[in-house]
Amino acid sequence: MPSTPPSSAPSPVTGAIPGASSGAAPGASSGGPTAAAPPVLAEIVRSGFVEGRHRGSLVVxxxxxxxxxxxxxxxxxxFPRSSNKPFQAVACLRAGAELDGERLALAAASHSGEPFHRELAEKVLTEHGFTEDDLRCPADLPLDPAEAETYLAAGLGRARLTMNCSGKHAAMLAACRAAGWPTDSYLDPGHPLQRLAAEVVAEAAGEPVAATGVDGCGAPLLAISLTGLARGFRSLVLAEPGTAGRRVADAMRAHPEHVAGTRRHDTWLMREVPGALSKLGAEAVQAVALPDGRALAFKLDDGGVRALGPVLGRALERLGVDDPVVARIAEHPLHGGGVPVGAVRAVF
Incomplete structure (x- = not known):
């Protein structure tokens, strides 16, 4: 969710992204009439009629x-959006944060806002001498729609702990406390922790950060290519045991429900495919790596999250993943009058 940066914050976007000035999606060409449109990755088919298409880019x-x-x-x-969170968690470890297990998985999470997510984020804060008021992410409702209904029915309102990035922000505060860095300015791009995060992202991607913006949670957002994102995830699963990168990958894979939630495809994939590392990001970004070094990353230009599962399922097939969970992830039926009348389907 977008939030208004404080008046002391830098310009929301620095650096150049092709197409940004014309409103094109990051990575799209800003050229004239000869510029090719991105390929169609998914179609929306209702009653046998194609009523829409999702274009994007994908690398394996x-x-x-x-x-x-x-x-x-x-x-x-x-902008990888929350697909960058594992690298930000690596930066927190390198800064000295003492996080392991579920706590480290939550540091890399876009959690659903289920009770166990909120309770653990609060524990991390308490263990490092903080409260919810120290978080700089905006107050929000649970990310998962079903969880949001339950939450509202209980009479609860928007809260910072409930926001899907609260685990990441709690980890950033813990890292600042461990390193002796200021905690009130931990989201400033010039803060030591954010400079370290930029170094980690560039190192993992094998390319420089092309631009810095502001993510929905208020944290610095670092632009890299889809190929760089896939390389970064590959680097995490292939890292030496005990290193910060491997610790993050291992924690995410051991506790996938803390990375996403009980009804989310990142959780299903990491739980059911041995060694898989998976993390989505806002505006329909997804990255996956397998323990043998195979990896993928894609982005849908229109940010259409309903096509994430179908595109991911097809991409996993092309990656050679043969598991029943692939069909479950890929399924996205459309209904009319309460009965199935079509589906969102991958077309590449």
Whole structure:
């Protein structure tokens, strides 16, 4: 959810992203009439009629890290949104934060706002001498729609702990406390923790950060390419045991419900496919890596999250993942009058 940065915050976006000035999606060409539109990755089919399409770009890496195949422009910078969270968690560990297990998984999470998410985020704050008031993320409702209904029915309102990024923010505060850094300015791009996070992202992606913006939670947002994002996830699963990157990957895979929630495809994939590391991001970004070094990343230009599952399911098939969970992730039926009348389907 967007939030208004404080008056002392820097300009919301620094650096250049092709197409940004014209309103095009990050990574899209800003050229004239000869610029090619991104390929269609998914269609919305209702009663046998194609009523809409989702365009985007997708890259798949082979076990050795080489680009095996790609659709669209996978080298231009884009904002990975919450798919960057595992790298931010790595920065927190490198700063000295004492986080393991579920707490470390929550640091890399876009959690659903279920009770166990909220309770653990509060515990992390308390254990490091903070309260909810120290969080700089905006107050919000649970990210998961079903959980939001239950939450509202209980008479609860928007809260910072409920916001899907509260685990990341609690980890950032813990890192600042461990390193002796200021805590009231931990979201400033010039803060030592945020400079460290930028270094981690560039190192993992194998390319420089192309632009810095402000994410929905208020934290600095770092632009890299889809290929860089896939390389970054690959680096986490292949990192040496005990390193910060491997600790984050291992925590996420051991506690997937803390990374997402009980009704989320990141959780299903990491729970059911041995060694898979998966993390979505806002505006329809997704990254996945497998323990042998295969990896993928994609972004839908219109941010259409309803097509995330179908595109991810097809991409996993192309990646060679043969597991019943793939069909479950890919399924997105459309209803009319309470009965199925169509579906969102991948078309590549």
């Amino acid at each position: 890496l082979a076990p050795d890290g080489a680009v095996e195949w790609a659709l669209g422009d996978v080298t231009a910078p884009m």
